Each structure stands twice: as C-alpha cells, then as structure tokens.
Amino acid sequence: LRGRIERLAERLEELVAEPAHPALLHGDIWSGNLRVGEGRIHGLIDPAIYAGHPEIELAFLTMFGTAGAPFFDAYAALRPEFDRRGFAERRPLYLIYPHLTHVMIEGPGWARPLAALLDRLGA
Structure with missing residues (x-):
C-alpha cells in the first residue's frame, strides 16, 4: 500500500485544488462526536480543529453514514457553489487519511477498504 499512496501523493495537485476560502474544520466529525x-x-x-477544504469534512461525514442525502440537499441549498459530481x-x-489513521489505530482490517479507495483513484 505504501507505494500506491506515494504514487497518489505525486498526483495530488492534479486531483484537487486549494479551496477559494478554507474552512475551519472539526477534524473528527462522526455521529459519536455530534450531539443531536x-x-x-x-x-x-472532541474536535481536532484545523483549516482546510470543506469537502474534507463532508467526506468524513460519509465514512460511517453520519450524513445522508437530506444533509447534502440542505448543504447544497446553502452553498450553491457545491459541486456534487466533483x-x-x-x-x-x-477518505485516504482517515482510513490510514484507522489502519494504524484499529489494525490491518482497514487495509482492504483503504486499497479499495486507492483502486477508485487509479493508484
């Protein structure tokens, strides 16, 4: 997996652009850290706050099914520039980073989902 991740890292600039306006991100947003x-x-x-692309947080919300279609519908209504297809x-x-974190913390059972993400990215 290491070589695949290194090859992916070489392509980052072609895969994603810096956001026009970085957002303040929670950094560990999932159902266990939401009070609803x-x-x-x-x-x-339990924040791990940093500034970054808002899509990072949105992706993390999908990792464990924390947010579904109604959330993304509301988000798109509030942020018309949100490009769902992109x-x-x-x-x-x-999702690569949180999967790497889970491989390190939770163990090798997370390597297969990580490999599937790399497959989707052609890495």
Missing part, C-alpha cells in the same frame, strides 16, 4: 436531538445538532465534541469524484481522496 429534536432534529437538530446541539453541539460538537465532490463524488474527490471523496475517495479525502
């Missing part, structure tokens, strides 16, 4: 009730989010916990193409790239 009565149909709305009441709080976020995001769908870039999503596997944004």
Whole structure:
C-alpha cells in the first residue's frame, strides 16, 4: 500500500485544488462526536480543529453514514457553489487519511477498504 499512496501523493495537485476560502474544520466529525436531538445538532465534541477544504469534512461525514442525502440537499441549498459530481469524484481522496489513521489505530482490517479507495483513484 505504501507505494500506491506515494504514487497518489505525486498526483495530488492534479486531483484537487486549494479551496477559494478554507474552512475551519472539526477534524473528527462522526455521529459519536455530534450531539443531536429534536432534529437538530446541539453541539460538537472532541474536535481536532484545523483549516482546510470543506469537502474534507463532508467526506468524513460519509465514512460511517453520519450524513445522508437530506444533509447534502440542505448543504447544497446553502452553498450553491457545491459541486456534487466533483465532490463524488474527490471523496475517495479525502477518505485516504482517515482510513490510514484507522489502519494504524484499529489494525490491518482497514487495509482492504483503504486499497479499495486507492483502486477508485487509479493508484
């Protein structure tokens, strides 16, 4: 996997562009770190805050099924510049880092999903 990831890293500039306006990202957004009730989010916990492309956070929300179509519909309504098709193409790239983290923390069982992402990216 290491060689595949290194080859992918060489192509990053062609795969993704810097955002026009970086966003403040939670950094570990999933259902366990959301406080939800009565149909709305009441709080976020356990942040690993940094500035980056908003799509990174959106991709992470899909990793464990935290956010579905209604969330993305609302997001697109609020952010008309959101390119769903482009995001769908870039999503596997944004999921490489959290999958690598899970390989390191959770073990080799995460190597297969990581390899599948690399396959989708042609790496």
